[in-house]
Amino acid sequence: MANFQYAAKDKSGKTVQGTIQANDRNEAVNQLRGRELIILKVEEGGKAAKVEAKASGPSSGGRGGGLGGLFSKKPSATKTELVIFTRQLSTMISAGISLMEAIEVLAEQAETPGMKATCKRLASDLRGGSDLSAAMSSCPKAFSPLYVSMVTAGEASGQMDVILQRLADYVEASEELKREIRSAMTYPVISLVLVLSITAFLMIGVVPGFKEVFDGLGAELPALTKTTLAISDWLRTKWYLVFVGMAGLVAGFMVLKKTPKGALLLDHVALKVPVFGPLTRKVCLARFSRTFSTLVRSGVPIMATLDIVAATAGNQVISDVVLASRDSVRNGNMLSEPLSKSKVFPPMVVRMIAIGEKSGALEALLEKIAEFYDSQVKAAIKALTSLIEPLLICFMGGIVGVVILSVFLPILNIIGELSAK
Helix, strand or coil, X not given: CEEEEEEEECCCCCEEEEEEEECCHHHXXXXXXXXXXXXXXXXXXXXXXXXXXXXXXXXXXXXXXXXXXXXXXXXXXXXXXXXXXXXXXXXXXXXXXXXXXXXXXXXXXXXXXXXXXXXXXXXXXXXXXXXXXXXXXXXXXXXXXHHHHHHHHHHHHCCHHHHXXXXXXXXXXXXXXXXXXXXXXXXXXXXXXXXXXXXXXXXXXXXXXXXXXXXXXXXXXXXXXXXXXXXXXXXXXXCHHHHHHHHHHHHHHHHHHHCHHHHHHHHHHHHHCCCHHHHHHHHHHHHHHHXXXXXXXXXXXHHHHHHHHHHCCCCHHHHXXXXXXXXXXXXXXXXXXXXXXXXXXXXXXXXXXXXHHHHCCHHHHHHHHHHHHHHHHHHHHHHHHHHHHHHHHHHHHHHHHHHHHHHHHHHHHHHHXXXXX
């Protein structure tokens, strides 16, 4: 057991200094993080080990001297490529391979032009003297602010391989949740398209043929038949208005979404709409908890963590609550206090965050929350898809039934009149 001198900042921004006992520097750093301190330095025997968490932007070394400026386009990478890149980089660093050599190896074996260009730019910036986090910040299409902040924390703590492993786990879990949602929504969307296509075929291709028959009979048509024939005639002659209306709705939605007030309104509606509202809330809470837990566990400063969590929440209503919580934390209050005043976060989430703040196990409890809501989302999606299938069948059956009834009702009436005579 050795003594370590440390300097750090608490949540209010006040600098604190002291001595802590630990077996090694990593254990000392973990103990200080458990106290939710932003570590400035830890030293033993007069040798300082600086672990300050830097901002996510480029360092003073920046890109100066590197060849990154020669690239006119910002390289990008898919999430799948990013997971593979992160895991391989973590493995090579933990095996003792230098960072420069690891990046060069990854550049050689990259299978897509985007990933190859990304690795080459990283290697170029590293040769120019930039830190890895600064080099990654110059590739925003490949590395998000969350990714860059965690790499910054890894550089500061000397646990780059561990941080990269957590990053890969985070990206993989996030993508798995997205895949679950996309997979669950594929069948209903395809079914709905088929239902609308069949409806259009019946109204445009089948129903008009019966109009000539009814005109020849000269009988009085029921109201249902008249309505069906009128809709069919309108669709045949003015079908283009349907596409114009759909294009107008989509354009209006996109314009509204780009305005701050419009985006806030749409996100508020997304949380309130029946059936899908609770699902949206659970997805956002799962993302909030996982992102928060990953950043806190990796040693990212609390203020930077809240900024990133707000930016990646996926819903402006939740983002506003997180930003308000950040301001409260800056003033020395507990994070759970402003969250409890909002109606967005359930009491269970607020209570667990409050317990985590008091016990120093915030990241562990946030991870539990993320796992809970992941399972809730999967269960909700499974129930929703099970519900949508019979609803679509009923919808399709109703449309076909109405068309058949409107076509055969006049014929049945005529047969009845003839039988009466």
